[in-house]
Amino acid sequence: MKLNSSSVRDTLNIGSLIAKTLKPADVVCLYGELGSGKTVLAKGIARGLGVKTGEIISPTFVLLRQYPDARIPLYHFDLYRLRSPEDILGLGYEEYLYASGVTVIEWPDRLKYLLPQECLNVELIIKGASRRLLKFKALGARHHRLIKEIYENNRH
Secondary structure, X not given: OEEEEOOHHHHHHHHHHHHHHOOOOOEEEEEOOOOOOHHHHHXXXXXXXXXXXXXXXXXXXXXXXXXXXXXXXXXXXXXXXXOOHHHHHHHOHHHHHOOOOEEEEEOHHHHHHHOOOOEEEEEEEEOOOOOEEEEEEEEOHHHHHHHHHXXXXXXX
């Protein structure tokens, strides 16, 4: 599935749309180059989950930010600064991936062999100053259903 965004507002709204379909233990992996809108999409997901904490900021320097005050807790990873997959093992990251919350991972390619077997991959591709193409790919049956739900919700 592909969706187009022509603004930050569109990307936030797509994130909220994704959030409507998410359930505990869902994992959303965000791919794209710097400035492609991964954090904006994560903010939209947070908004859609009802995160009450103020500004959602990228956890670039701390690797993980937790938002337990949402309808489903949100675990937001940004692995841009991760040097090797082993660097995250001490965090107990897998406890978040399979916990009672939703996990959003920016720069998931840094995990390499530690990536979860089932997840929703979203690639954000820069198409212009404010335009983005979002390409969705599901790994696993649950996440295939997610794509169908997102598609159906987007049509309404």
